[in-house]
Amino acid sequence: MDFRLTEERQMLQDSLRRFLAETVTPETIALTTETDTGIDPDLWAQLTEIGLPGAMFTEDQGGFGGHGFDLMVVFEELGRAGLPVPLVETVLAGALGAEAEGLIGGQIVAVAHGEPTARYDLNRVETRAERVAEGWRITGTKAVVHHAPAAEALILSARTSGAVDAEEGISLFLVQPDDVTLRDYPLQGGARAAEVTIDTILPESALIGEAGTAFDALQIAHARATAALCAEALGMMETIKTLTVDYLRQRRQFGQPIGKFQALQHRMADVLIEIEQARSAVINLCGNLEGPDRDLHVSAAKNLIGRTARLVVEEAIQMHGGIGMTMEYALGHFAKRLTMVDHRFGDTDYHLERFIRLAS
Template identity: 45%
Template sequence: MNFEQSDDRRMLSETLRRYLAEAYDISHRNAVAYDAPYHDPEKWAELAELGLFYALVSEDKGGMGGHGFDIVTVFEELGRALCPEPVLGQLIAASLMADLDDLMAGTRYAVALSERDAPYDLSDISTEAVNDRLTGRKSVVYGAPAAEILLVAARQGDEISLWEVPASEVEISGYAMIDGGPAGEVFFDDTPAKLVAADARKMLANAMDRGALALCAEALGAMDVVQDMLVDYLKTRKQFGQPIGAFQALQHRAIDLAIEIEQARSIVILAASAEGTEAFPKRAAQAKHLVGKIARLVAEEAIQMHGGIGITWEYPLSHYAKRLVMIDHQLGDSDWHLERLMAGLAAT
């Protein structure tokens, strides 16, 4: 397997890293991520001008990428910057829609999947579609307060269907997630909707797997920053007249974390290489399970080795740690994906 980025992806990575470093320093990020609209509309427009969303769409739909490693390239940089822009909704929508011109131009999409009694499993969805109208409630819809268009999974008879609804036509109760960024409760009350796909279960499952890959890549970028932050702290923080990084116990713990992060990197690369193949659902589940566990471990260990400063609002680590923990709970947590893998083994 070739572990080197292509020239195009390397250029995308470098361009995005430079832009985010300038546009999203931690103080600006925290200023916009926790107050409505929980992101920066001006920066969103600039990302669209950079052509970011074209990288999430395949060439046959007018984009410039959309493959597994394109997803990883984009979201790893978003994770490094702790960017609160709801790009995940764009990726999932790009996996579901045929006409993507508006999306690539910057129209904001959110995909309403989870419900209070159906956080991850499509089979448990209770939002109902009858006569092109939707009734029900979607919970913790990522990007909902900022969205212009909602894509909604609903039950129609025995099938799970996909519908398009203008965000202005529904009631949205928006809030910031614990780690910042927009989410919301979406309420449908006999709401008119446009049918996208009558039997959408398979396409939704694939879109969720692509989203899971994106979240894994985002976690990988965030973990790289946390590791650099930790190593720098161990080198500069002194006790008993020497840097605490001189203590062997802390050295071993830091090395163990570095090994875990490389494990996460390996499974993300494997999942990205499988995107578009029959093996992808399994690889995506493996990646989300392992990365979720490692991300929580990195967050906990980094805070513990930093001590009290690690949980202060002013220190960036606390915000990275919250995001790493939250990533595990989006699009299926570690336990859910483990159960999915076990069910797959039992079926063979």
């Protein structure tokens, strides 16, 4: 099998890597995180202008990508730069029925699905939506809604109930920021999220698709978003590897670079092998996003990425010594951001159990 990128994907990778290398630093990310929205609107506008959101959608949807390897190319480069932008939210919202044209144009739509007691279970939704004369009365709380402070709209899931049996199930609603209450906070590794509380009546037009039928769309959306997150983690591992190798070459002890010490060479070799295994897992996942065993590959990749991320972070900090713990050094930002990957869309334990269940 030929794993080389197509000419179009190679051009996208090269141009994106150059752009991010020239514009993004850990210092600018830290400053942006402290703003009200947690993103740099000028940078997001520039990324939109070069067509980054369009790579998340197929040509039929108005984009120029939309497949697993398009996600991998884009998110690996974002990971290399350690840049938190609401592109995972674009992937989620696009798969959940948000208007593709608006998302391609840079519209930020946050997805409010996870709840305080859900523990990664997509089907556990306690937010309620009940039919009333004016439309739908929705009450509930959503947890850790990424990029909610910057969102122009939110897609919110709720358990619907009504006179028609088909409405029993999970439904999706397009909600405006004024319809919810946000309690926002900074995230480890950059950007901001919020706890979202809703208690309002929405018109019938706020319903996305048919009532009670959103679970399949949620599964597809989270599979695609997990693939994107795994690719982003891979990019962060590559940057951490580069930082560590450079440090081992430059730091001198007993008159020679510490990279010449055999014990550190063995540890670095283990890191390189694990990163290559992680790359294979991401390639495998992105190649099977539209296949019948999609969920099995999602859990296999997310479990491996979580375990590898922990190893890479721990080994890099230990080989750096004290400087690896400081936030002034780039490793600190990447270590925090990579560590948090395991806590979104299911951690290693969750996906190990899910893999066993799906494989049996």
